[in-house]
Amino acid sequence: MGLLDDLRAARRAAGRRHPAAPGHAAADDTQPALLLIPDISGFTRFIAEAHHPQAPHLVADLLEILIEANCLNLEVAEIQGDAILFYRLGEPPPVAELVEQCRRIFLDFQNYLQLVARDTNSELAAALHEAGLTLKIIGHYGRVSVADIREFRKLLGRDVIVAHRLLKNNVVGSEYVLLTEGYLNTQQPAEVARCFAWTRLQPSATRYDYLGDIRYFYAYLTPLRLLVQAEIDQGKLPVTCRVLARRTVAAPLSQVLRVVSNLRLRPRWLAGTTAVHYDVTKAHRPGANYKLDLYAGQIDLQVVQRLESDGHTEYVEKVAHWRLFPNALLFFRLEVVDDQHCLVTMEFRYGHVASAHRLIRKGQLQRLQRWLGQSVRQLAALFGA
Numbered sequence: 001m002g003l004l005d006d007l008r009a010a011r012r013a014a015g016r017r018h019p020a021a022p023g024h025a026a027a028d029d030t031q032p033a034l035l036l037i038p039d040i041s042g043f044t045r046f047i048a049e050a051h052h053p054q055a056p057h058l059v060a061d062l063l064e065i066l067i068e069a070n071c072l073n074l075e076v077a078e079i080q081g082d083a084i085l086f087y088r089l090g091e092p093p094p095v096a097e098l099v100e101q102c103r104r105i106f107l108d109f110q111n112y113l114q115l116v117a118r119d120t121n122s123e124l125a126a127a128l129h130e131a132g133l134t135l136k137i138i139g140h141y142g143r144v145s146v147a148d149i150r151e152f153r154k155l156l157g158r159d160v161i162v163a164h165r166l167l168k169n170n171v172v173g174s175e176y177v178l179l180t181e182g183y184l185n186t187q188q189p190a191e192v193a194r195c196f197a198w199t200r201l202q203p204s205a206t207r208y209d210y211l212g213d214i215r216y217f218y219a220y221l222t223p224l225r226l227l228v229q230a231e232i233d234q235g236k237l238p239v240t241c242r243v244l245a246r247r248t249v250a251a252p253l254s255q256v257l258r259v260v261s262n263l264r265l266r267p268r269w270l271a272g273t274t275a276v277h278y279d280v281t282k283a284h285r286p287g288a289n290y291k292l293d294l295y296a297g298q299i300d301l302q303v304v305q306r307l308e309s310d311g312h313t314e315y316v317e318k319v320a321h322w323r324l325f326p327n328a329l330l331f332f333r334l335e336v337v338d339d340q341h342c343l344v345t346m347e348f349r350y351g352h353v354a355s356a357h358r359l360i361r362k363g364q365l366q367r368l369q370r371w372l373g374q375s376v377r378q379l380a381a382l383f384g385a
Contacts, residue, residue, distance in 0.1 A: 041174035043082035
């Protein structure tokens with residue numbers, strides 16, 4: 001049978017096995033919920049073999065990337081070492097939105113790994129390469145009970161156990177998205193097939209003690225990773241959008257770099273910045289971590305990389321908690337013009353704009369362009385240019 005036939009047969013069989021669907025009313029206190037678990041494959045090997053003091057903190061950064069990539073308004077139920085249990089109560093999201101969420105998580109994760117891997121002189125980058133970190137993503141739709149235990153919220157029920165147990169399954173490999181019949185039976189088979197046209201969705205099942213056979217479909221994420229690699233081979237960070245501004249500054253590169261990398265000086269030239277606070281909650285993460293009061297809100301900045309070569313320096317910061325631009329990166333590229341001048345390029349890279357409205361996306365990108373332009377002008381003005 002083809003994929004559509006498999007999906008339709010699964011829906012018919014599910015109807016015979018489960019007369020009460022997850023979204024229907026129940027006599028107990030359970031609620032319908034989507035459960036989504038991105039799990040870092042290669043985590044144990046990386047921690048065991050890296051022998052680098054920053055390895056655990058890099059994993060913390062990667063987990064933060066996964067949380068920041070949330071575009072379905074998912075809640076975090078728990079973080080378990082190398083995996084995050086997300087959930088969303090209520091009706092299941094359309095398959096197109098769920099697939100886009102999985103793609104976004106995977107691409108943001110891969111982009112950050114590739115950024116770290118650019119520093120070929122780093123022992124941490126070498127350890128990452130050896131470990132081959134990647135992601136598998138488990139998606140399930142069922143019923144859960146929500147219990148508040150002291151200050152913690154805990155999800156309980158058979159379907160929570162199913163989602164966790166599916167982290168160990170019969171799929172060969174460690175880079176895939178797996179969706180159970182519990183979710184796929186809520187969607188139209190033709191739409192499911194359309195949304196997975198970029199890969200191959202395959203049926204499978206795993207038998208678990210006390211749970212029986214759990215049927216699911218899985219698709220490898222390798223085509224997305226190959227897309228990432230193709231852009232790397234072209235000499236650029238992958239699958240990102242870019243907005244930039246540049247200006248020649250009347251000062252030597254080393255002097256401009258000292259100003260750019262001194263976060264305490266940001267209010268003097270970065271447009272809209274009123275204050276900078278050291279983030280003590282991330283004192284042991286790689287690079288300096290700061291909170292920036294920007295216009296009416298606050299964003300987090302983490303210095304993640306500084307690469308230098310003859311006549312060229314690149315200084316990179318990770319941006320978090322910028323609601324419309326999740327998992328963004330801020331690049332400062334400084335190039336020598338002559339002994340007393342350098343060209344400064346300020347580039348903002350993002351995966352997507354977190355708004356469904358085209359006019360809002362367009363307006364925010366225009367505002368971002370103005371912000372970058374004003375910032376580089378004010379930076380140049382510090383040096384009299």
